[in-house]
Amino acid sequence: xxxxxxxxxxxxxxxxxxxxxxxxxxxxxxxxxxxxxxxxxxxxxxxxxxxxxxxxxxxxxxxxxxxxxxxxxxxxxxxxxxxxxxxxxxxxxxxxxxxxxxxxxxxxxxxxxxxxxxxxxxxxxxxxxxxxxxxxxxxxxxxxxxxxxxxxxxxxxxxxxxxxxxxxxxxxxxxxxxxxxxxxxxxxxxxxxxxxxxxxxxxxxxxxxxxxxxxxxxxxxxxxxxxxxxxxxxxxxxxxxxxxxxxxxxxxxxxxxxxxxxxxxxxxxxxxxxxxxxxxxxxxxxxxxxxxxxxxxxxxxxxxxxxxxxxxxxxxxxxxxxxxx
Amino acid sequence: xxxxxxxxxxxxxxxxxxxxxxxxxxxxxxxxxxxxxxxxxxxxxxxxxxxxxxxxxxxxxxxxxxxxxxxxxxxxxxxxxxxxxxxxxxxxxxxxxxxxxxxxxxxxxxxxxxxxxxxxxxxxxxxxxxxxxxxxxxxxxxxxxxxxxxxxxxxxxxxxxxxxxxxxxxxxxxxxxxxxxxxxxxxxxxxxxxxxxxxxxxxxxxxxxxxxxxxxxxxxxxxxxxxxxxxxxxxxxxxxxxxxxxxxxxxxxxxxxxxxxxxxxxxxxxxxxxxxxxxxxxxxxxxxxxxxxxxxxxxxxxxxxxx
Numbered sequence: 001x002x003x004x005x006x007x008x009x010x011x012x013x014x015x016x017x018x019x020x021x022x023x024x025x026x027x028x029x030x031x032x033x034x035x036x037x038x039x040x041x042x043x044x045x046x047x048x049x050x051x052x053x054x055x056x057x058x059x060x061x062x063x064x065x066x067x068x069x070x071x072x073x074x075x076x077x078x079x080x081x082x083x084x085x086x087x088x089x090x091x092x093x094x095x096x097x098x099x100x101x102x103x104x105x106x107x108x109x110x111x112x113x114x115x116x117x118x119x120x121x122x123x124x125x126x127x128x129x130x131x132x133x134x135x136x137x138x139x140x141x142x143x144x145x146x147x148x149x150x151x152x153x154x155x156x157x158x159x160x161x162x163x164x165x166x167x168x169x170x171x172x173x174x175x176x177x178x179x180x181x182x183x184x185x186x187x188x189x190x191x192x193x194x195x196x197x198x199x200x201x202x203x204x205x206x207x208x209x210x211x212x213x214x215x216x217x218x219x220x221x222x223x224x225x226x227x228x229x230x231x232x233x234x235x236x237x238x239x240x241x242x243x244x245x246x247x248x249x250x251x252x253x254x255x256x257x258x259x260x261x262x263x264x265x266x267x268x269x270x271x272x273x274x275x276x277x278x279x280x281x282x283x284x285x286x287x288x289x290x291x292x293x294x295x296x297x298x299x300x301x302x303x304x305x306x307x308x309x310x311x312x313x314x315x316x317x318x319x320x321x322x323x324x325x
Numbered sequence: 326x327x328x329x330x331x332x333x334x335x336x337x338x339x340x341x342x343x344x345x346x347x348x349x350x351x352x353x354x355x356x357x358x359x360x361x362x363x364x365x366x367x368x369x370x371x372x373x374x375x376x377x378x379x380x381x382x383x384x385x386x387x388x389x390x391x392x393x394x395x396x397x398x399x400x401x402x403x404x405x406x407x408x409x410x411x412x413x414x415x416x417x418x419x420x421x422x423x424x425x426x427x428x429x430x431x432x433x434x435x436x437x438x439x440x441x442x443x444x445x446x447x448x449x450x451x452x453x454x455x456x457x458x459x460x461x462x463x464x465x466x467x468x469x470x471x472x473x474x475x476x477x478x479x480x481x482x483x484x485x486x487x488x489x490x491x492x493x494x495x496x497x498x499x500x501x502x503x504x505x506x507x508x509x510x511x512x513x514x515x516x517x518x519x520x521x522x523x524x525x526x527x528x529x530x531x532x533x534x535x536x537x538x539x540x541x542x543x544x545x546x547x548x549x550x551x552x553x554x555x556x557x558x559x560x561x562x563x564x565x566x567x568x569x570x571x572x573x574x575x576x577x578x579x580x581x582x583x584x585x586x587x588x589x590x591x592x593x594x595x596x597x598x599x600x601x602x603x604x605x606x607x608x609x610x611x612x613x614x615x616x617x618x619x620x621x622x623x624x625x626x627x628x629x630x631x632x
Contacts, residue, residue, distance in 0.1 A: 046524075047522050047523040054434055055434060057423050057427045058435065061424075061446070061447070061493060061497065064450070064490055065450045068453060068461060071461060075464070120360055123354045123358070124360065126357075127354035127355055127357060132358075137359075140362055141358045141362060143362075144362035144365045148364060150551075150607040150610065150611045151607055152551025152553065153551065154553040154600070155604055158581060158596070158597065159368045159371055162597075183361075186360065186361050190361070214347055216346070216351075237452065240452050244452070244454025244455070244457070246454065246456040250586075275457075275460060276554060279463070289464075292460060293464075296456075300453070303452055304449065304452075307452045
């Protein structure tokens with residue numbers, strides 16, 4: 001409302017007969033000019049105020065992030081960096097326990113899930129972007145992927161429990177958790193991969209095909225290498241999500257173990273799920289707050305490393321492959 | 326889906342299929358692609374199977390009721406449904422304005438360096454595990470609310486604050502993308518008529534990007550609906566209707582999480598029924614997003630045509 005008259009008034013000043021501006025004595029013109037100037041001042045003040053509001057909002061968003069990271073690290077990093085904590089044995093009834101088995105479980109589960117979900121997701125994205133001709137099938141797959149990505153992690157968790165743990169007889173195990181998380185993270189891997197495949201210029205494929213390469217040869221030798229930086233970034237970001245997942249694992253993998261798991265068929269306790277265990281049944285351990293804070297800090301550091309490392313690794317790959325972007 | 330659809334492999338001068346190996350690879354990739362559909366179908370099927378006793382023995386009227394008392398055969402989920410909706414809506418109320426303002430800053434005001442820094446910050450925020458946000462809420466927010474409002478300090482308010490932080494990156498990133506998608510000529514036209522930045526944003530850019538911004542908020546709502554751990558650690562829990570913002574209550578997700586391990590029979594089955602309700606809710610939101618994006622595409626091309 002306030003700002004709008006500017007334009008209208010200016011044209012009114014100029015328009016009547018196209019006559020040259022009259023002198024100061026003309027009351028109409030003076031009045032209009034004054035109003036125009038006033039409106040312009042108002043508009044510029046509103047503009048400046050809006051700018052301040054938006055800048056403040058962005059600052060608050062950054063501050064929230066800094067607050068979260070700061071508090072978690074201040075409260076737990078001192079505990080987390082001690083080797084006797086990170087690699088130590090957990091204690092149940094007395095103080096001073098570590099999170100060794102949980103640490104190993106997290107790494108193990110992340111590795112296991114990644115080696116299943118990344119090939120599967122890349123294959124699916126390759127199909128969608130390079131091989132599909134059937135529009136109905138593509139629509140079906142997109143619908144399935146989109147729906148999967150909207151489902152709550154606890155729903156994945158109880159589905160994993162009835163399907164992988166009970167129906168497939170995997171019992172509480174790393175594999176049951178990895179398969180559940182595969183389903184959960186498949187949409188992300190597919191989306192990221194498809195985006196980076198579609199970003200490759202069409203001429204690359206034409207060049208390959210014109211040399212007599214088949215579709216698969218083109219996909220393997222031209223498309224996938226060119227999409228590798230994007231796929232790597234997506235894979236590492238997915239690893240971060242797997243590392244931090246808890247709700248889907250409580251009823252598929254487990255929340256507490258005394259010894260690190262060896263086989264994928266053994267139960268385990270990833271750090272994120274173990275924090276939940278400490279929260280719900282922590283009273284069993286006298287210093288459970290200390291353990292949970294330390295575990296949260298260790299988890300956060302791992303996730304941050306993965307998040308910040310993803311982009312850096314992609315840059316390194318690009319440089320090595322000589323891709324300039 | 327902005328793919329090179331104009332170029333198609335089909336019907337080219339060269340038949341790029343070389344025999345059986347190519348066909349086998351094609352089939353393998355097709356199976357990879359179908360995994361998501363198979364997984365979704367399995368999921369719905371198994372949730373239906375497990376929740377069948379609840380639908381059969383308790384019945385719809387018993388499930389969509391207020392009273393929850395498994396010992397007496399009462400399986401009403403409305404308290405939890407109300408908790409879920411309350412927590413999600415309040416978190417959107419708290420988080421969306423901040424997220425949208427941040428998105429507008431990134432789109433229109435930020436210098437490239439700040440744009441990169443804050444964009445990366447939002448990415449990092451999105452990657453912070455929900456269990457850590459829940460733990461932080463439990464150790465800092467709950468004592469604060471307890472001091473200010475009394476009681477246990479748990480309830481809808483702390484849960485909504487934690488969720489507002491969780492949906493902030495989702496809403497901000499998608500809203501920024503839809504603002505960025507408005508053609509630059511729109512802003513140029515507005516500037517050329519002497520409009521200020523704020524006038525241009527309010528009259529031109531935001532109205533044009535509106536469907537995309539709505540999608541951002543719906544996706545944020547969806548994320549809030551399904552969040553489990555962060556909410557479970559600060560909401561109570563208590564099976565009581567949320568009378569105000571600082572009394573302990575439950576949501577669908579927290580009820581499922583806390584009772585799945587120690588329930589049997591119809592009680593356990595009713596938790597699967599809750600999961601099915603949750604699934605239906607998120608599917609509904611996805612449907613809404615689809616309708617809105619179609620609208621966005623239509624309006625958008627209309628706008629381009631007129632200028």
